[in-house]
Amino acid sequence: MELAKGNYSARAGWTAPGIQLGLVTAVNALARNLQEMESIRETEAERLETLIANMGSGLLMIGRNSEISMANSFFLNQVGQKEDGLIGNPYKAAGLPEALVTLIDTVSVREKPVTEQIDIGTDTGNLTVAVYSAPVIDKHGGWLGIVVVMHDISELIRLERVRKDFVANVSHELRTPVTSIRGFSETLMDGAIKDEEATMQFLEIIHGESERLEMLIEDLLDLSKIEKEGYTLRLKTVNVQDVIERSIHSVSGRLKNREMSIQSDCPPELSVKADPERLVQVLVNLLSNAISYSKPGTPIKVTATATEGMASISVTDRGIGIPADELPRLFERFYRVDRARSRDSGGTGLGLSIVKHLVDLHSGTISVESEPGIGTTFTVHIPLSDV
Numbered sequence: 001m002e003l004a005k006g007n008y009s010a011r012a013g014w015t016a017p018g019i020q021l022g023l024v025t026a027v028n029a030l031a032r033n034l035q036e037m038e039s040i041r042e043t044e045a046e047r048l049e050t051l052i053a054n055m056g057s058g059l060l061m062i063g064r065n066s067e068i069s070m071a072n073s074f075f076l077n078q079v080g081q082k083e084d085g086l087i088g089n090p091y092k093a094a095g096l097p098e099a100l101v102t103l104i105d106t107v108s109v110r111e112k113p114v115t116e117q118i119d120i121g122t123d124t125g126n127l128t129v130a131v132y133s134a135p136v137i138d139k140h141g142g143w144l145g146i147v148v149v150m151h152d153i154s155e156l157i158r159l160e161r162v163r164k165d166f167v168a169n170v171s172h173e174l175r176t177p178v179t180s181i182r183g184f185s186e187t188l189m190d191g192a193i194k195d196e197e198a199t200m201q202f203l204e205i206i207h208g209e210s211e212r213l214e215m216l217i218e219d220l221l222d223l224s225k226i227e228k229e230g231y232t233l234r235l236k237t238v239n240v241q242d243v244i245e246r247s248i249h250s251v252s253g254r255l256k257n258r259e260m261s262i263q264s265d266c267p268p269e270l271s272v273k274a275d276p277e278r279l280v281q282v283l284v285n286l287l288s289n290a291i292s293y294s295k296p297g298t299p300i301k302v303t304a305t306a307t308e309g310m311a312s313i314s315v316t317d318r319g320i321g322i323p324a325d326e327l328p329r330l331f332e333r334f335y336r337v338d339r340a341r342s343r344d345s346g347g348t349g350l351g352l353s354i355v356k357h358l359v360d361l362h363s364g365t366i367s368v369e370s371e372p373g374i375g376t377t378f379t380v381h382i383p384l385s386d387v
């Protein structure tokens, strides 16, 4: 009786009167088998449950009568819904994203698997998912329902867009100087070469444009080098004051041309753990921008301090400033607030993305504060050296 109730650990007694030994043995063997099978079934059910819960993709099962029979937590997160609102409801009336409902309709009409990429908007944002949906059919051809598996590929799509944008941007940046070089050289060949003054002027333009090309290619190569996985810095203890002095020296030509000056304020003993060449590159980039985006004659200030294991090095200018809504995109490749001005200053639009990468490689951070018309401060935080 216990066995019939499902208690497979029950056993028949040996001593009850009138019970045959053979029957007792057989019943107990059956009980043992049942107990074993039950334990295997439980283990498998547990395994399946764990797999479904942790498979890293959304899973939705729809039963024979179009009702939703199961949804794992990934799926619920992806569509931004709760289990209560889905289970037992017909899939068409459960509030699933429209594109998904259409896809399930297609599977149920065609009775064939369908793979598609769809966009779903939820309260928490937009997702792009790769959906695979297939009919579930038993051995005898009977319809059991539909299964839907969804992978979140939003990050992949974003990276693809960044890559495409990058190619488009590089092509555009390269084309401008090349067009100019070609135009002026053609004009020279068409006869302008006979006019000495014009020839000199055109050659200067051609020379300037080829310098711009060279700078762009150098920045691109530099960026690709430091973005490459496995790129390592030569970290050592570096005196910050030395780095600041070297950086100022390196921009001194442009500084003089624009009648500007840099005042620096740094404790002489301040040292950081850094790759000196790369840290100079960071500061030179920030100083060059401070020079480019300020009026001639205005001062620039470099300040360094130490706080909580980090050194903060700030470059402050009294230049044109950057509107607040432009700040979040500033470190993107080729992002410029004022395209024409950046071009005039010889900028490639890559400077700050190189700076950002280099600072990241130093396990540091960079922040910016700016007010249009007042000025800008970029601050780099780099770990102090241990010694």
Ligand code: ADP
Residues within 6 Å of the ligand: 289, 290, 292, 293, 317, 319, 320, 321, 322, 330, 335, 336, 337, 338, 342, 343, 346, 347, 348, 349, 350, 351, 352, 353, 376
């Ligand atoms: P660019 O080569 O154009 O200077 P960057 O990546 O160095 O490229 O800078 C991106 C953009 O950020 C610049 O085009 C400019 O619009 C803005 N910017 C950078 N530094 C400053 C600054 N100190 N003051 C004002 N605008 C700045």
